[in-house]
Amino acid sequence: MSVRLLSVWCLLLGPLVWLGCNGSGGTSGGAPSADEIVIGHYAAMSGAQATFGQSTDNGIRLALEEINAAGGVNGKKLRLITYDDKGDTKEAGAAVTRLITRDKVVAVLGEVASSLSLAGAPVCQEHGVPMITPSSTNPQVTQVGDKIFRVCFIDPFQGYVTAKYIRELPTPVSRVAILYDQANAYSVGLAQEFEKALTRLGGTITTRQTYSEGDQDFSAQLTAIRGSNPEMVFIPGYYSDVGNIALQARKLGITVPLFGGDGWTSPRLTEIAGSALEGCFFSEHYSQEDPNPKIQNFVRKYAEKYGSKPDGLAALGYDAARLLADAMTRARSLSGDDLAAAIAATRDFDGVTGTFSIDADRNAVKPAVILKIVNGQVRYEATVTPESP
Numbered sequence: 001m002s003v004r005l006l007s008v009w010c011l012l013l014g015p016l017v018w019l020g021c022n023g024s025g026g027t028s029g030g031a032p033s034a035d036e037i038v039i040g041h042y043a044a045m046s047g048a049q050a051t052f053g054q055s056t057d058n059g060i061r062l063a064l065e066e067i068n069a070a071g072g073v074n075g076k077k078l079r080l081i082t083y084d085d086k087g088d089t090k091e092a093g094a095a096v097t098r099l100i101t102r103d104k105v106v107a108v109l110g111e112v113a114s115s116l117s118l119a120g121a122p123v124c125q126e127h128g129v130p131m132i133t134p135s136s137t138n139p140q141v142t143q144v145g146d147k148i149f150r151v152c153f154i155d156p157f158q159g160y161v162t163a164k165y166i167r168e169l170p171t172p173v174s175r176v177a178i179l180y181d182q183a184n185a186y187s188v189g190l191a192q193e194f195e196k197a198l199t200r201l202g203g204t205i206t207t208r209q210t211y212s213e214g215d216q217d218f219s220a221q222l223t224a225i226r227g228s229n230p231e232m233v234f235i236p237g238y239y240s241d242v243g244n245i246a247l248q249a250r251k252l253g254i255t256v257p258l259f260g261g262d263g264w265t266s267p268r269l270t271e272i273a274g275s276a277l278e279g280c281f282f283s284e285h286y287s288q289e290d291p292n293p294k295i296q297n298f299v300r301k302y303a304e305k306y307g308s309k310p311d312g313l314a315a316l317g318y319d320a321a322r323l324l325a326d327a328m329t330r331a332r333s334l335s336g337d338d339l340a341a342a343i344a345a346t347r348d349f350d351g352v353t354g355t356f357s358i359d360a361d362r363n364a365v366k367p368a369v370i371l372k373i374v375n376g377q378v379r380y381e382a383t384v385t386p387e388s389p
């Protein structure tokens with residue numbers, strides 16, 4: 001086969017179907033049959049954000065399995081099609097286009113990363129197909145239009161949560177350095193929101209340093225941070241970079257705690273960082289240690305199916321899929337307009353990440369938790385509720 005033919009072939013194949021082997025819900029493409037409702041999911045199943053997509057997909061599939069076992073939605077079974085966008089914005093847009101135009105999904109779940117949701121959301125909005133991001137926290141995502149929703153809190157709240165937490169420690173923290181990913185909408189936005197909240201609460205920023213996803217050498221930034229003499233370092237990034245940054249920070253003699261946001265969530269975080277993150281903490285959407293029977297029941301069922309405990313992304317994926325199915329049962333039809341109206345009307349949804357309503361801006365209003373790394377384990381530390389900052 002000539003090179004040219006080969007590349008045409010690759011183009012035709014488009015984003016690869018994620019061939020998971022989780023059984024339920026199915027993974028294959030193809031037009032929907034009369035007795036099923038097809039839902040799309042676009043996610044990073046491989047690459048530097050791989051555990052984001054894998055955990056979310058697991059959570060979604062567990063929810064769909066339960067819903068289908070209980071009879072489905074209005075007598076129809078839900079089928080999930082997941083495409084791997086590899087954490088790439090172009091792939092994310094192409095995956096959503098394919099889900100809508102080829103697979104004819106009635107709704108789209110995803111993405112995790114705000115930058116990727118910002119690539120997929122305009123495609124959903126343009127085609128009038130509702131999208132629910134389980135976990136993108138940048139405010140701009142749902143501002144794309146009236147078909148775009150989320151089941152997580154947003155970064156102005158998340159930034160406030162971490163600032164409030166460190167200001168209310170027994171020895172309040174005042175001087176904080178920030179190191180953020182300059183090419184990542186989430187990281188840039190959360191850095192700004194944290195700084196706003198911290199200065200409002202009486203703290204100061206000692207220095208702002210930047211990196212780009214995948215960088216290997218952080219010594220220039222970390223040397224500047226060390227020289228600014230902070231009491232803590234805020235790193236609103238994703239787990240793979242954060243792990244490397246932590247290792248290098250300790251080598252350079254930075255001993256103060258590092259902390260961050262939900263982007264730290266991954267079973268890989270402490271594998272990469274070893275003991276470099278001991279005593280460090282981050283804000284999250286839920287804790288698997290929550291004694292609430294509803295949450296423990298979810299943790300047990302997830303562990304039975306997948307052999308590991310669900311992280312925050314698995315919990316948000318589970319809630320997003322269940323909220324979507326709930327809206328389908330209330331919707332006048334599964335047209336984009338009717339389904340979006342039913343999602344928008346969701347009140348007091350009983351999720352594993354809390355009981356929450358969808359507000360006028362299509363966001364979820366709910367508490368956050370602080371998790372702390374103790375003996376290499378991620379442990380529950382505190383809950384912060386969304387009273388007005």
Ligand code: PHE
Binds near residue numbers: 112115
């Ligand atoms: N909130 C992050 C973003 O918007 C994504 C994320 C959510 C990552 C939860 C991990 C856990 O990019």
